[in-house]
Amino acid sequence: MKRVVITGVGLVTPIGAGRQNFWKALLGGRSGIGPVTSFDTSPFPVHIGAEVKDFVPEQHVRRQSPGALGRASQLAVAAARMAIGDSGADLNLYNRRRVGVSMGTTSGEPLFVERYNDIRKAEGLEAIQGEMVQKYPCNVIPSHLAIEFELRGPCLMIPTACAAGNYAIGFGYDLIRTGRADLMLAGGADAFSRITYMGFARLGAIAKERCQPFDKNRQGMVPGEGSAILVLEPLDAALARGATIYAEVLGYGLSCDAHHMTAAHPQGDGAVRAMAMAVKESGVSLEDINYISAHGTGTPTNDRAESIAMKALFGERAARVPMSSIKSMLGHTMGAASAIEAVACALALKTGMIPPTINYEEPDPECDLDYVPNCARETHPRVVLNNAYAFGGNNASLCLARYDAN
């Protein structure tokens, strides 16, 4: 079994694109949340979102025609190109059958569904062409990456909604670990969509002004978009080519609440089991965990259940394990979220700084842990957990560790 490390990261997010811009903005507590511009939100009672600004697909999509790709695929291609560049890996030196793509998403390419309905409304069903059935299925996202970078190995989409990024990174980790692949691009992507926005608005889940995870007056989540890709490879290969190693992937845990489609299990049963599984598989103990990247959407129920789960698992120690939610800055980027959060974890392990939960003003007695309020902190974490929880009760926890060259 091979040890698996992260040697490159690339991302396009509401607070900036590329590792350096992203990390600087994150540590600086910058928010990417603002008024929605990509469609008209006046029929809704809420109007804020976390959109990616100033994204020019033509700058990133080269081997394919940029306009032929949906937005999630465009974001993913951009993130992948940055990740490959960041890793310094020369793909020409690889057997392409042993290089693959593993992605997560919540909605796939919903703009093609929107377009289908717009055409239907304006011109009737007779005007419909085959575009939606060809371009909406979410497998197109990893396929577009495979085509763009000529990768001929495993190519999978794991659309497990808001936890998908972790699932995808886990799949990539498994393929490297077992020696099936020499390099994997793993991550997540989602594009802003009126469908997603309407859904969360109708559930009453969207906050009116800002995202305040774990705060007593938190009002809800903020839909967002983005993509993050991590380059995974075997440790020995990374060392042999002198790659920069951001962190090591130790393992992951998956579970299902089997409780409700949109509400978390109130005691966080599945969340506890996913974390415990990740810790066990990683061969570490609970005492080794010194930072958690929370799911922390900012909804009253999620944040409460998540805090309960932490206490159930870590007992008295829970309040001493810093846990921050970068959704406070990025909004909820759906299938990209846990991939972006995994990048943040890798950078935290590499740099020693953990990002804050911003907008934290009033503690909630039901959420009484250390959420790294408002300011980034230098803690030099060694082992971290990245948690993600999704519609359908899909839970995933990813365990990353600092790589020290001994």
Place this chain on the structure above:
Amino acid sequence: MSERIVITGAGVISPLGAGIEEFERGLYAGLSGVRPSTLFGEQTITAEVPDFKPQQWLGNKGIRMLDRSARLLCVAAYMALSGSDLLHAEGTEGDPGLGMVCGTMFGGLHSITSFDWSGLEDGPNYVNPMEFPNTVINSPAGQAAIRYKLRGINSTVCAALTSGLYAMNCAAEFLRFGRARILLAGGVDELCEESVLGFRKSGAISPSGCPRPFSKDRDGAVLGEGAAMLVVESAETAAARGAKPLVEVSGFGCAHDAESITSFRLRAEGATAAIEDALETAGIAPDRIGCIVSSASGSRAGDEMEARALQNIFKDRLSQIPVCAPKAALGETMGASGALAALVGVLALGKQSAPPTSGFTGSETTLRLAASPQPFEGEYALVNAFGCDGNNASLVLRKWSE
């Protein structure tokens, strides 16, 4: 990691009927599920699940908010669980070691399209929030997990037409890693007005309404729907609970053609590599394959690609190996197709007989298809799933022996 992974049971709801017995009977009698549609008007030829009444298996409660994909999946899951003595008792917590890996291409395409449509037609204030969960692609698997208290791994995978085989492999790997005790693995996809209209306009559908895999005069595929869930566990777990293995999951291969998301790669490099990979991981040479369950659907390009890949692998021996093309009877069931094909492989190995390819008239192909069952003596079956989005996957199943 040298665990032997086995399939011990299955549930299936398909154009050929419900449950393994009915499915097997129809398949081996050469029946076809392709007929004029009752859902979309008889001018449209599809392979629907006929007269689908989920209440038969699911009871009357709690199915109202399940969309068609979720209903199909829950029925298949129900059959698999009850047939394997794995249904949780009423009022109990459910098994944290029992989970599901579900392949799908669209999730519930009708659900997401109509959710958006209702926003346009009625305005967002009159949109029912209960319908939002059905718009996410992992919702069928999530609904099945709630219904049957599947508290272990719950994953949905999407690799277009190869989704079902990827799901089988992901499940096998999860088990090898010790992350689950027992998993349901397979796939689902529904027929809906959106997919029927869209595929017809994209030119993939047979104008004659007759899928003729590998035949010289084939003119396209016919859309189908269904769900299959196979019960997958380690040989050790099966033995401990007295479950009899049917086959072993012996090898898996996958490869991407990296050229286009809408056309088959006629040079078949990816399809060939997928088969090679599957044989290699099974640790066998091509001459050990006793029968082939093909992915051919009647697609002009797709079938040509598969024929070339098979030729590349099996060379002179190809004309001697029984081949079947279940999509002739089942139509193109998309995310379910790989799982249905794997089930066909399980049945073929058990009976030591490849099922007929429904409607096969012998029209010029060098492959050994037949209109009646073809007996063979062989330990291994090759199951293929190849897509026009560049994804290719193959599974090798081995008849179980201690």
Place this chain on the structure above:
Amino acid sequence: MANQQWTADSIRSEVKKLVAEITEREPEEVSDTANFIEELGIDSLMAIEMLVAVDKKYKIEITEEEFGKIKNVNDAVELVQQHLAAAASKAN
């Protein structure tokens, strides 16, 4: 718009039909006074579904707050009638 005269009886029967559908029962099993949450098992999402269906049918706009206060079929019928009356008087 608000020209149709909805009788109390027709509203009652419609509400019962809706509750029956949402809770997967027969309409006859839904009494005028059975408590929505405790006896009929209506959760928050089902409540929003009811609200949406009622608003759509009668072309009124009941707020979630108002809707949260109703406990049974009787309350629901009264609330719908109030909104219809208000809409009618606005139209006059």
